[in-house]
Amino acid sequence: MILAFNYFNKIQGRKLCQKIAVVLAGCGHLDGAEIHESTLTLLYLSQAGVNYECLAPNRDQHHVLNHLNQKEITEKRNILIEAARIARGNIKAIDTANINDYDAVIFPGGFGAAKNLCDFALKGQNFNVQADVLSFAKQAYQASLPLGFICIAPIMISTICGPNIEHTLGDDQEMISIVNNLGGKHVNCKVDEIAVDEKHKIVSTPAYMLANNIAEAATGIEKLVNKVISLI
Numbered sequence: 546m547i548l549a550f551n552y553f554n555k556i557q558g559r560k561l562c563q564k565i566a567v568v569l570a571g572c573g574h575l576d577g578a579e580i581h582e583s584t585l586t587l588l589y590l591s592q593a594g595v596n597y598e599c600l601a602p603n604r605d606q607h608h609v610l611n612h613l614n615q616k617e618i619t620e621k622r623n624i625l626i627e628a629a630r631i632a633r634g635n636i637k638a639i640d641t642a643n644i645n646d647y648d649a650v651i652f653p654g655g656f657g658a659a660k661n662l663c664d665f666a667l668k669g670q671n672f673n674v675q676a677d678v679l680s681f682a683k684q685a686y687q688a689s690l691p692l693g694f695i696c697i698a699p700i701m702i703s704t705i706c707g708p709n710i711e712h713t714l715g716d717d718q719e720m721i722s723i724v725n726n727l728g729g730k731h732v733n734c735k736v737d738e739i740a741v742d743e744k745h746k747i748v749s750t751p752a753y754m755l756a757n758n759i760a761e762a763a764t765g766i767e768k769l770v771n772k773v774i775s776l777i
Contacts (some may be wrong), residue, residue, distance in 0.1 A: 550772045563595050563777055564598060564648055564746075565595055565596070565597045565647060566646075566650045566651070566685075567598070568600050568652045569602045570601065570606075570628070570662045571606045571609070571626055571651075574656060575612055576607065576657055576680050577606060577657035578601075578631060578655045579654050579657070579695075579696060579753055580631060582653040583631050583653040583765060585763050586693075587631075588607065589767045590774075593771065598734070600629070601624050601625045601627075602624045602625065602638070602640070603638035603639075604624060605622065606657065606661045617640075624706060640680070640681070649680050649692065649774070649777055652682075652692075652771075654696020654697045654754070656697070658700075659697050659700065661675070661766070662675055662678045663675060664672065665701075670727060677705055678701075682701070682751050686706045690777075693749070694749040696752040696753050699712045699714055699724075699749040703724070703729045707728070709730060710742050712734045712747055712749040713731055713751060714731065715733075715736075716751075720748070721733070734765075736762070736764070737761065738765060738768070743776075748769050748772045750769045752765055
């Protein structure tokens, strides 16, 4: 019976195990991946019984900040090495990842998403998504994989996926204008809500764009993870 089931799934081109890529931007909300958002994403994937693999760019992050006083430190840190702190070492460089190994992709937020994955924090709406991140994300979208974006990460959606996709960055009027200028369709969301574009399989949630604490961020992230899984 088991052999027959495995054979049936094989001939149907189906994967027996789901695996979701989680793209990290370093470690620490001021200059890397937001640790709460990243950890909650991994927690809810694990609780759902879904395998995951962390990915990150293998290059120096934009800069390094002291998270006690928010001042810049004169040193260099590698995004992949820093992100390995969150992933407990189980991580690979995004430019070595094969999109065929995954069923979905999730991008936690943190300023690193706007400094290391793209340069929105530096250039505003004239920003670019970094080439290694853009290549992987475009392949995922073109393969019709569900994509989840948390906090500031949804700013990359229009660049990656094209115009007219519904997504959220919370309810800030300046961010709403930027999303619409980029060609997206902004959806106002409360901290515990998600925006879902069913047609394009895109899910987003505000998290720390609005959250005052980890509990507030957690509700929306759990909904996002569960919705991404359901779209596979």
